[in-house]
Every structure is written in structure tokens, then in C-alpha cells.
Amino acid sequence: MHGEYLLLLAACLVITLPLEFILGARVHRRPRALLLALLPVLLVFGAWDLLGIHRGHWWYEASRISGVHLPGSIPLEEVLFFLVIPICALLTLEGVSRVLGLLRAWRAGELAREWREPGAVSGVFQGSRPTDAGAVRLPSERTGDA
């Protein structure tokens, strides 16, 4: 089935969506940061993929991909792979960070506040509150560990 690889990638995106919209991972909602993180990865690993294809390290079963190819005869699915899987990885990292932050807040008796304000009580990465990329944060925003 020509859509098999595409469906697999779509499933990866769908399965990780609750991390964004229920747990509050805030990855999809930071498109600028996402672009800055994904673009170098797409270029480097896309180049590796092209190398692998042209050196004959791997190839794709024509009946299981869409048949749409980009310059360099890289299948569309491969380019999407280098966007979808990194997004899933970031959702995992932010989801895990969120859970660790909630656990710490719970031990400090501040679970409700941490749920409302991610990072307010104890962010995983040095108490840093998730912000929009490039946003300037005032020292007063840092609440420190409870």
C-alpha cells in the first residue's frame, strides 16, 4: 500500500498529540523555536540520508511509499521523517520535564500551582519556566525551588 510509510508517520504525530494538548508540553505552540531546532537536523540528517541512498546503504520499497520524490531522489516520506520524529522527541522531552516538575511540585505541596503555571514551582531544567523562544524573562519571574 503506497501510503504505508505516510500512515506510520501520521500515527507518530497523532499518538504524541496528547503530550502537547493535555500534558502541556508546548512544542507545537512554539513554531519559531521548533523551526530553529528542526532545520539544522533536517539539513544534516537529510544529507546523511542522501549519502546513504547514493552509496547504496539503503533504499525504499516502491510499493510502500507515495512515489513522490524530492531532488536527489529522496522520498517525500524521508523528509517528513526528519521533521516528525524530532517533533515526537521534543514532545517526549517536554512531557518528561513536565512530569518531573509536577512530581517535585507535589512533594513541595504545590501541585495545583505547578499544573496551572508550568515551571512555576520547580522546572526541570534549572527551574526555568518554559517560555516562548527568545522571550526575555525578568529575574522576578524566577521563583526558585519551593
Place this chain on the structure above:
Amino acid sequence: MPEYTLLTVLGLVLVVLLELLVLRTGIFRSLAYWLSMAIIMGFQVLVDGWLTKLHAPIVLYEESQTLGIRFPFDIPIEDFGFGAAMVTMTMALWLKVTRPERAPRGAA
């Protein structure tokens, strides 16, 4: 050494150096990173296992360019190095962008 194997080792080393020398986000000292890697690799087994299943593969490999070890399922073990390098680079860049004030030491 087979070429894919060699490139995988090289890719991992370069990504580790990128973090330690350039990005310096402290990601390797964070619990969240290692927990995430464990989860990601668990899901990689499912997704990559589907892509590489030998009875109906989506991606096919030139066995002479790999070590020839396929585990678990039919996944060439080099794929785990490729994946780890890719997601580690992604996460380090993401932390660099989203936690710009983060000092290189003292990660959780």
C-alpha cells in the same frame, strides 16, 4: 568497518561534541534527557521495527554496509545510533533555543 556502521559512530561522536563544545546546554546531566531517551528508544523499536520488517520492508538495507546484526525484530542496530544522534541533536538545539539563559553546569 561497514560504511553505515562507521557513519553511525561518527554521527554520535559529532553530536556529543556539538553539545559539549558548542551548545553546552548540559543536556547530558539532566534526568529528563535520559528518561526521554529510554522512552524514545522504546517507541523506536515499534516504528523502526515496522519500517525494517524483513517480511514486508519499507526500508531495505545493503547488509554488507552494516554489521549484519538485526535486533530487536529486524532492526539493523546501526539505526539506534542514527536515531540517538538525530534526537539528541534536536533536543540540545531545542534547549539552546528555549532555555537561552541556562548555564552549562548544575542541571537537574
